[in-house]
Amino acid sequence: MTDAVPLLGISNAIVDVLAHVDEAFLEDIGVPRGSMTLIDEQRAKEIYDRMGPATEMSGGSVANTVANFASLGGRAAYIGRVKADQLGEIFVHDMRALGVDVRLKPAQDGAPTARSHILITPDGQRTMQTYLGACTELSLSDVTETTVGAPQVLLLEGYVWDIPEGPALIVEAVRIAKRRQSRIALSLSDSFCVERHRQEFLDAVTDSVDIVFADDDEIMALFETGNFDDVVETVARFEKLFVMTRSEKGSVIVHGGQQVLQPALPVKKVIDTTGAGDAYTAGFLYGFTTERPLDECARLGTYCATSIIQKVGARIEKDAVTAYSQAL
Amino acid sequence: MTDAVPLLGISNAIVDVLAHVDEAFLEDIGVPRGSMTLIDEQRAKEIYDRMGPATEMSGGSVANTVANFASLGGRAAYIGRVKADQLGEIFVHDMRALGVDVRLKPAQDGAPTARSHILITPDGQRTMQTYLGACTELSLSDVTETTVGAPQVLLLEGYVWDIPEGPALIVEAVRIAKRRQSRIALSLSDSFCVERHRQEFLDAVTDSVDIVFADDDEIMALFETGNFDDVVETVARFEKLFVMTRSEKGSVIVHGGQQVLQPALPVKKVIDTTGAGDAYTAGFLYGFTTERPLDECARLGTYCATSIIQKVGARIEKDAVTAYSQAL
Numbered sequence: 001m002t003d004a005v006p007l008l009g010i011s012n013a014i015v016d017v018l019a020h021v022d023e024a025f026l027e028d029i030g031v032p033r034g035s036m037t038l039i040d041e042q043r044a045k046e047i048y049d050r051m052g053p054a055t056e057m058s059g060g061s062v063a064n065t066v067a068n069f070a071s072l073g074g075r076a077a078y079i080g081r082v083k084a085d086q087l088g089e090i091f092v093h094d095m096r097a098l099g100v101d102v103r104l105k106p107a108q109d110g111a112p113t114a115r116s117h118i119l120i121t122p123d124g125q126r127t128m129q130t131y132l133g134a135c136t137e138l139s140l141s142d143v144t145e146t147t148v149g150a151p152q153v154l155l156l157e158g159y160v161w162d163i164p165e166g167p168a169l170i171v172e173a174v175r176i177a178k179r180r181q182s183r184i185a186l187s188l189s190d191s192f193c194v195e196r197h198r199q200e201f202l203d204a205v206t207d208s209v210d211i212v213f214a215d216d217d218e219i220m221a222l223f224e225t226g227n228f229d230d231v232v233e234t235v236a237r238f239e240k241l242f243v244m245t246r247s248e249k250g251s252v253i254v255h256g257g258q259q260v261l262q263p264a265l266p267v268k269k270v271i272d273t274t275g276a277g278d279a280y281t282a283g284f285l286y287g288f289t290t291e292r293p294l295d296e297c298a299r300l301g302t303y304c305a306t307s308i309i310q311k312v313g314a315r316i317e318k319d320a321v322t323a324y325s326q327a328l
Numbered sequence: 329m330t331d332a333v334p335l336l337g338i339s340n341a342i343v344d345v346l347a348h349v350d351e352a353f354l355e356d357i358g359v360p361r362g363s364m365t366l367i368d369e370q371r372a373k374e375i376y377d378r379m380g381p382a383t384e385m386s387g388g389s390v391a392n393t394v395a396n397f398a399s400l401g402g403r404a405a406y407i408g409r410v411k412a413d414q415l416g417e418i419f420v421h422d423m424r425a426l427g428v429d430v431r432l433k434p435a436q437d438g439a440p441t442a443r444s445h446i447l448i449t450p451d452g453q454r455t456m457q458t459y460l461g462a463c464t465e466l467s468l469s470d471v472t473e474t475t476v477g478a479p480q481v482l483l484l485e486g487y488v489w490d491i492p493e494g495p496a497l498i499v500e501a502v503r504i505a506k507r508r509q510s511r512i513a514l515s516l517s518d519s520f521c522v523e524r525h526r527q528e529f530l531d532a533v534t535d536s537v538d539i540v541f542a543d544d545d546e547i548m549a550l551f552e553t554g555n556f557d558d559v560v561e562t563v564a565r566f567e568k569l570f571v572m573t574r575s576e577k578g579s580v581i582v583h584g585g586q587q588v589l590q591p592a593l594p595v596k597k598v599i600d601t602t603g604a605g606d607a608y609t610a611g612f613l614y615g616f617t618t619e620r621p622l623d624e625c626a627r628l629g630t631y632c633a634t635s636i637i638q639k640v641g642a643r644i645e646k647d648a649v650t651a652y653s654q655a656l
Contacts, residue, residue, distance in 0.1 A: 051421075053385075053386065054385075056383070093379075
């Protein structure tokens with residue numbers, strides 16, 4: 001049986017291709033600012049051809065959380081599909097280098113490793129054009145007693161519902177993990193993803209999920225309201241833990257009748273918001289799995305998010321980790 | 329006949345794999361701090377396996393110069409060999425995205441695209457472990473009237489002498505370019521490279537080369553002296569342009585009896601010295617090909633180098649270019 005790690009993530013394994021662009025570029029390629037769009041290989045080629053020079057680094061929403069959790073000192077494992085190509089090697093290397101237990105071997109055939117073209121505008125916002133490639137081939141058979149094991153927390157991302165066997169493999173992973181007393185956490189990914197799978201997410205939140213991570217757009221999309229105060233009232237009726245991030249408005253944690261309000265920290269200059277939510281989740285879960293009170297979890301999440309938005313890229317760096325270790 | 333661009337570079341086409349390490353890591357892998365070592369595929373795998381998470385970006389010494397020259401607004405072309413693999417695509421994309429005319433198609437077979445593991449210590453110094461891969465297969469037949477054309481400046485790097493057909497293809501490129509009245513520039517690459525090819529470099533400098541780019545270690549290695557003042561005296565006897573960078577001591581340009589001393593600019597914090605010399609060369613050549621006086625060329629070089637050492641990576645970014653354009 002696989003070791004009982006504090007955190008296991010199941011998600012789309014993606015290499016980020018980051019470039020700075022101006023607003024006109026987004027208009028030219030006809031993409032709404034701040035969105036995440038799924039694109040096919042042909043469109044990926046088109047966009048890449050038109051993009052400026054880029055930097056490549058491992059990414060993926062829950063994959064970032066798992067990596068950051070490991071950087072903070074937590075033991076973590078990961079299930080996601082890459083091909084055995086150069087980008088796949090990079091993805092797996094970057095996980096293993098942090099001590100993450102990567103539970104699937106890169107696939108010898110099939111679609112190439114996924115990449116997300118992350119277009120960063122001068123205000124630091126990112127617009128993502130994602131070619132899922134190998135991720136779409138993650139299958140039910142990849143989720144077994146051995147690969148899932150008995151994590152303290154099983155973290156899923158909404159994006160997994162976008163892949164053909166996603167819903168089925170999630171049911172199976174949850175079944176295995178629940179039997180081993182794992183808590184199930186779900187990150188809602190983005191508001192467009194919530195639109196695509198609202199009913200499934202509502203069912204999951206009502207049924208098997210114990211912890212929901214969302215930003216305000218995502219949680220408002222889930223409950224189909226434009227009013228965040230309504231959301232807070234609604235989620236208080238669930239016996240679940242809701243962790244909701246609100247950019248400069250800080251974060252709000254609701255657990256039944258309990259509420260924690262965590263203000264955002266001052267930031268000199270926002271460089272790139274990519275991965276802010278993922279980093280928050282990592283810090284929060286690091287606190288949660290080491291049994292800190294909720295307000296401390298929220299602070300840890302906030303530290304991580306604050307660090308990540310002041311640099312390009314979605315993963316915490318070694319220096320930052322050293323700084324945060326002192327806070328932990 | 330190919331267009332007469334201001335700058336054509338011929339060099340090793342490399343993707344950088346950048347990671348922060350501590351001094352102990354360099355000791356562990358038995359590598360002298362600040363060196364560039366050529367390694368084979370097996371050793372590359374070993375080092376990569378032991379390295380922390382990395383960021384990938386296009387690199388290569390003269391390739392960086394060509395990219396930065398294009399970022400500054402100069403028209404440039406490039407000859408270097410990559411394979412048609414994912415890293416090769418990245419390399420070519422990043423060049424083309426800057427408007428560089430990439431004159432060789434990625435190779436369908438042979439060794440994979442080269443990568444240089446760049447290990448950055450806390451003081452910002454970089455130690456490079458380079459697997460040359462596809463670069464070693466750059467051949468005499470890649471250098472033709474069509475690919476070389478008639479550049480205003482043909483820029484070569486010392487590292488090309490490390491590859492089997494390097495010396496022969498350089499002779500041919502120089503022959504073609506000289507007939508078209510090109511100036512020949514040579515970047516000495518690094519002092520270890522100078523040790524490996526001192527006689528060839530001395531012959532080239534005496535014979536066909538018009539402009540030499542070197543840092544103080546390299547130029548002292550070339551003339552086998554530990555005294556920089558001796559070097560200045562020696563190079564003054566050549567009817568060539570010597571452009572010598574000296575880190576915090578600034579740069580010294582010598583052209584026969586003419587001398588320019590350019591002080592370094594103050595820097596808050598050195599983050600990563602990777603590519604400082606390459607960026608200097610880009611700024612200098614941008615000034616040179618637009619017929620600025622030598623002191624102005626030196627200033628442009630210094631601006632570029634100063635920009636590059638305050639960030640991770642060896643290529644100028646868009647924002648920086650905008651700032652420098654105002655100075656140009």
